[in-house]
Amino acid sequence: MKTVKSDQKYDLIVIGGGASGLMSAGTAATKGKQVLLLEKNDRLGNKLRITGGGRCNITNATFDRREFLAKFGRNEQFLYSPFAQFGVGDTFKFFESRGLPLVVEARQRTFPRSQKAVDVFRVMERFVTNKNVTIIKNNPVLKISADKDAGLIVSVKTKLGTYYAENFIIATGGSSHPKTGSTGDGFKWLIGLGHTVKKPTPSVVPLRVSDSWVKDLSGTSLSFMKITFFVEGRKAFSETGKILFTHFGLSGPLILNSAHRVADLLHEGAVTAKIDCYPDTDLGSLEKQVLKIFDQNKNKTFKNIAKEITPKGLDQTLLNFRIISDSDRRVHEITRDERKQLTRFLKALPLSVEGLMSLDRAVISDGGVPLTEVDPKTMKSKLYRNLYLTGDILHINRPSGGYSLQLCWTTGYVAGQLN
Ligand SMILES: Cc1cc2nc3c(=O)[nH]c(=O)nc-3n(C[C@H](O)[C@H](O)[C@H](O)COP(=O)(O)OP(=O)(O)OC[C@H]3O[C@@H](n4cnc5c(N)ncnc54)[C@H](O)[C@@H]3O)c2cc1C
Numbered sequence: 001m002k003t004v005k006s007d008q009k010y011d012l013i014v015i016g017g018g019a020s021g022l023m024s025a026g027t028a029a030t031k032g033k034q035v036l037l038l039e040k041n042d043r044l045g046n047k048l049r050i051t052g053g054g055r056c057n058i059t060n061a062t063f064d065r066r067e068f069l070a071k072f073g074r075n076e077q078f079l080y081s082p083f084a085q086f087g088v089g090d091t092f093k094f095f096e097s098r099g100l101p102l103v104v105e106a107r108q109r110t111f112p113r114s115q116k117a118v119d120v121f122r123v124m125e126r127f128v129t130n131k132n133v134t135i136i137k138n139n140p141v142l143k144i145s146a147d148k149d150a151g152l153i154v155s156v157k158t159k160l161g162t163y164y165a166e167n168f169i170i171a172t173g174g175s176s177h178p179k180t181g182s183t184g185d186g187f188k189w190l191i192g193l194g195h196t197v198k199k200p201t202p203s204v205v206p207l208r209v210s211d212s213w214v215k216d217l218s219g220t221s222l223s224f225m226k227i228t229f230f231v232e233g234r235k236a237f238s239e240t241g242k243i244l245f246t247h248f249g250l251s252g253p254l255i256l257n258s259a260h261r262v263a264d265l266l267h268e269g270a271v272t273a274k275i276d277c278y279p280d281t282d283l284g285s286l287e288k289q290v291l292k293i294f295d296q297n298k299n300k301t302f303k304n305i306a307k308e309i310t311p312k313g314l315d316q317t318l319l320n321f322r323i324i325s326d327s328d329r330r331v332h333e334i335t336r337d338e339r340k341q342l343t344r345f346l347k348a349l350p351l352s353v354e355g356l357m358s359l360d361r362a363v364i365s366d367g368g369v370p371l372t373e374v375d376p377k378t379m380k381s382k383l384y385r386n387l388y389l390t391g392d393i394l395h396i397n398r399p400s401g402g403y404s405l406q407l408c409w410t411t412g413y414v415a416g417q418l419n
Helices: 019-030 046-054 065-085 088-094 117-128 185-192 212-216 252-270 283-294 301-307 314-322 336-344 403-416
Strands: 010-014 036-038 101-106 108-110 133-136 141-147 152-158 163-168 198-203 208-211 223-229 234-245 248-252 271-276 349-357 364-368 388-389
Touching: 010 019, 010 152, 010 314, 019 046, 019 117, 019 133, 019 163, 019 301, 019 403, 036 163, 046 117, 065 403, 088 101, 088 163, 101 223, 108 117, 133 198, 141 185, 163 252, 198 252, 208 252, 212 314, 234 252, 248 252, 248 314, 248 349, 252 349, 283 301, 283 336, 314 336
Parallel strands: 010 036, 010 163, 036 133, 163 388
Antiparallel strands: 101 108, 141 152, 152 163, 198 364, 208 248, 208 349, 223 234, 223 271, 234 248, 271 349
């Protein structure tokens, strides 16, 4: 790292030392550009260090570009050009060649073999530890000055002074988990500069539910559940996968990725849901299985066999619902109707969705600069000839599973070319 000369004009100023800012700063420096990296926190990469629950889902090992980009819906076309320059395979090469082996887990989610997000951060930190990069931490950018008529950014004003450069990259992130530093500053500047910014709302985010049974299960995770959402009693959509119960509601990949659709439903009316604990077994077959367990345990109390008919961890929930009144009764005393009711319950645990958790809990915020205002070949703003935009500042909806960080590596790399 070098000391700052206030009269120096840099080739590039990167605002924000998160995933995409680090990638773009390091890339430009590798090409011999003099880079100034400005970060408002007292350390770089705060969000990167907590990704993937501290394990960092660094990318998604879907090497077929078409298949990978299909996950981005209407933004798919835009992304072909940046991904042709730096795709999933390049992410593997980038990290593995810098001594960070990667492992692919379920659904192609890819993590460092060490299972430590901080190791990913360390690679990026080394990448910007370059004679061409000057880093100033603890120095929030307060204002960006531009010559609007000429379509040029001129300087950035910070707590410690004003800095000038030929080029600028805004990599200040979105608005999720603002404690990490992503407080939406970039959005305010960009609006002032004449860009459109879709107001960020939580997108990949847990759900709040009012049911106490869910809260009682806090910490339990069930790996193969089907959840069906209803709006005003009408079936809306179903998803199958892992559900994590928390003290405020539901989380886990399935829920996080369903949240934006639930948000739409909440505009239409009251949203309820039903969880099917045995999505692979139809009601008739499940009834037979329960009957078999009952027949084998006729003289035991219902309380003692509840574990055998529920997925692991749900037996107490079943007892608390009192589908079978008095769980001290012997199994042979339970009527056929009660047993059928019990089976129906296992196929449809009821829930009331109150809403989405706030931006504080969101993995991704849905919002930012529309891609129509950015050149896909360069990540350059269409309004300013020397301004580039990377990472979460862009309005790109995507699922969880490593797609967000891959976008940061890709857009950061492309912007760092300064084409
Ligand atoms: C809890 C959590 C877990 C996640 N896990 C994953 C995962 O496993 N895999 C995945 O693909 N994605 C994950 N994501 C999403 C991913 O972390 C983000 O998409 C990514 O970090 C965005 O990077 P970025 O460079 O756009 O911005 P950020 O990482 O948000 O960095 C922005 C930087 O800009 C700085 N900054 C802001 N304003 C200023 C200013 N005025 N002056 C100077 N500096 C400023 C901030 O302090 C910050 O350092 C997760 C997100 C969260 C919240």
